[in-house]
């Protein structure tokens with residue numbers, strides 16, 4: 406039996422499912438559900454619980470069961486009760502270990518997950534990937550499975566250089582390509598090398614992803630500064646004032662806000678880097694997906710000795726492959742390859758050789774051609790649902806990628822919307838946690854790559870209910 410939110414203003418939401426055939430006594434089950442409700446914040450301090458008689462009738466148990474549950478929780482300090490008065494949720498007892506703040510990602514009630522946009526792994530091209538693996542296993546001489554150089558096997562470096570020069574307009578040569586375990590390792594290696602060469606200050610876009618370069622640079626003793634991002638990407642004037650030795654940019658599709666850096670801004674960034682002797686890292690994480698026109702070419706092609714190009718299979722094939730690549734200025738190749746050898750003796754040969762075969766046979770292009778319309782339909786479904794149900798949210802950015810930011814109107818508090826969404830079964834991230842400045846307009850990051858159109862519409866419906874709830878409480 407589930408009793409939920411029957412009288413939510415007064416009792417709070419209290420989902421209670423009793424297992425009458427299980428070994429756990431009923432009063433313990435009722436107590437555990439209330440305790441969990443208090444810990445998660447679902448039952449806020451001061452919430453009145455239903456009178457024992459009412460609660461017992463709703464649950465179909467004897468009043469003694471509820472009395473015992475309440476008394477136990479009063480004894481533990483979760484509840485306070487006065488004779489003849491209501492039982493209420495106590496001030497948070499200091500001796501009770503606080504649970505982490507209500508997570509943005511809901512637990513078992515999760516219905517729609519707008520989490521990060523990663524490749525839809527359900528669409529991983531298993532058959533063609535398997536054919537590539539099989540060909541490698543049949544045709545590759547044994548010595549190709551010995552330790553490789555830190556740069557990776559030449560087959561994949563050649564195939565990638567061809568692909569990137571053709572599709573992303575890079576100026577890559579097999580000698581300047583390095584294979585690593587995703588972008589996360591790419592920045593780890595680069596930062597280690599550059600810190601050793603004296604780099605002291607890293608500039609990152611603000612907002613930007615918070616779980617790769619920033620903590621790594623801080624751990625390497627570098628100062629990390631945030632450069633504000635506008636609708637067209639990073640604020641170049643602020644970068645010029647930043648005194649940074651190194652900047653990481655997502656110029657083709659700013660993560661998360663979705664802008665694209667203009668040609669003038671790119672030129673200005675490169676002039677700045679030249680003047681300072683600084684380095685630009687171009688995180689080209691999802692540039693394969695542009696839905697309205699050809700993607701803008703990579704910056705690296707303009708200045709291959711100033712720009713490190715970083716790519717990843719996480720948005721195109723699967724993040725679990727841990728497959729990424731760098732195109733490096735020549736003066737960095739040996740040091741980054743040495744750092745890679747030190748880190749793990751090089752990426753696994755079988756995956757590299759398989760990816761080389763996959764690329765060289767055009768399977769990567771075919772897979773992307775197949776996926777682009779799928780992701781585009783999901784993005785369109787999201788935009789249509791937002792326009793219909795939440796028209797005062799303002800979608801940002803270009804028609805590209807696997808995620809979308811929508812700005813919230815000023816009356817909506819981002820954290821309150823994220824928490825209410827979680828209560829309604831929708832996982833969605835706010836923009837603010839990705840801001841270094843921690844202030845700025847509120848917004849939501851919708852990853853739409855791994856959910857079908859119908860679920861997207863349902864998710865926005867549930868989110869609209871959550872937003873209505875937030876507004877009704879304001």
Ligand SMILES: Cc1ncc(COP(=O)(O)O)c(C=O)c1O
Nearest residue numbers: 587588589614660690717719729
């Ligand atoms: C901004 C950004 N860069 C790069 C990546 C790729 O990271 P990795 O290759 O370590 O999975 C992601 C992953 O989703 C990302 O969001």
